[in-house]
Amino acid sequence: MSTMHLLVPLDGSDLSRAALTAVRTAFGPERARLTLLRVASSPPQIPSGHERRTASAAVTIPEPEERAHVYQSQEWDSARQRLRDELETEARRLEKDGWTVAVVAAFGDPAEEIARTAREEKVDLIAMATHGRSGVTRALLGSVAERTLRNASVPVLVVRPERAKERDD
Amino acid sequence: MYDRMLIPTDGSVTARKAAREGLRLAKDHGSRVTFVHVLENPLLAGYAAPEALPYSANLYQDLKRAAGEILDEALELAKEAGVEAGAELIENRRAADAILDLAKEHDLVVMGTHGRKGFDRFVFGSVAELTLRRCPVPVLVLRGGDEPDERNPDRPAEEVAS
Numbered sequence: 125m126s127t128m129h130l131l132v133p134l135d136g137s138d139l140s141r142a143a144l145t146a147v148r149t150a151f152g153p154e155r156a157r158l159t160l161l162r163v164a165s166s167p168p169q170i171p172s173g174h175e176r177r178t179a180s181a182a183v184t185i186p187e188p189e190e191r192a193h194v195y196q197s198q199e200w201d202s203a204r205q206r207l208r209d210e211l212e213t214e215a216r217r218l219e220k221d222g223w224t225v226a227v228v229a230a231f232g233d234p235a236e237e238i239a240r241t242a243r244e245e246k247v248d249l250i251a252m253a254t255h256g257r258s259g260v261t262r263a264l265l266g267s268v269a270e271r272t273l274r275n276a277s278v279p280v281l282v283v284r285p286e287r288a289k290e291r292d293d
Numbered sequence: 294m295y296d297r298m299l300i301p302t303d304g305s306v307t308a309r310k311a312a313r314e315g316l317r318l319a320k321d322h323g324s325r326v327t328f329v330h331v332l333e334n335p336l337l338a339g340y341a342a343p344e345a346l347p348y349s350a351n352l353y354q355d356l357k358r359a360a361g362e363i364l365d366e367a368l369e370l371a372k373e374a375g376v377e378a379g380a381e382l383i384e385n386r387r388a389a390d391a392i393l394d395l396a397k398e399h400d401l402v403v404m405g406t407h408g409r410k411g412f413d414r415f416v417f418g419s420v421a422e423l424t425l426r427r428c429p430v431p432v433l434v435l436r437g438g439d440e441p442d443e444r445n446p447d448r449p450a451e452e453v454a455s
Contacts, residue, residue: 146431149295149400150295150318150322150401150431155321254425273406273425273434273436276436277436279314279433279434279435279436280433280434281431281432281433281434282425282428282431282432282433282434283431283432284425284427284428284429284431
């Protein structure tokens, strides 16, 4: 069987890591490679053209407003780096067990970024955990998982973490 | 590894696609597959007793026969794929409830949703949705109409040859 390319979106929670457990159960490192994805909401909006203004800020004394752009751009980079660092830790753990792992950090709406990454990376399957919160019926299937199911053109392995179940069974 | 795989089937194109996909995975894992078809008695959806309707018994028998054929077809697919399989016909239960009960004895559920371009909550397979919300084991969800080699993504599920 050829190698499958699996996308595993993680949100930093233990719950989301249940998808990795399921993937380890379902596939071995010899039959699948992984792309771990972490999506965060965007840092404060950077106005378009910020890079040009950032460059000019280097040679002129920046207005306070322009300094803000430089600051925001740095924020953006360090936020991306933080996300990647988190994923790298997870990736190294998997690599120790023989998995081939790539990491992607993205900003924006989680469901949209998951669908976009699945398309761009041409994955064969998305494996994700749902936040099985009890209480609100509609929220039982996490909204990100639900929207991913609606938009994804590839199979989705949906995992409800054991410990997330409360009193709804 | 998934030793026991549950594949609900309603005989639709989407369900057949899910069955084929599931069987591929089952073959790969050496899993045993259980196909399940749930016969929700439509006559019990209302409040009239089935006996009150003149041909209710015949109708139910027809549905039951069709269900048997659906499961036989699924077992045939499994045989072709070289996968050990069994079939369960569950009567008079809500499909999602029956699937969830059986899921407890399995490691993975593979099922299709009747995906359509631009589909909304209403057409998202309600059985799949109800199952997903409460399923104690992972569910592999396959959308109908998206064959891997399908070049025309705008084609609705019904037109995809099975």
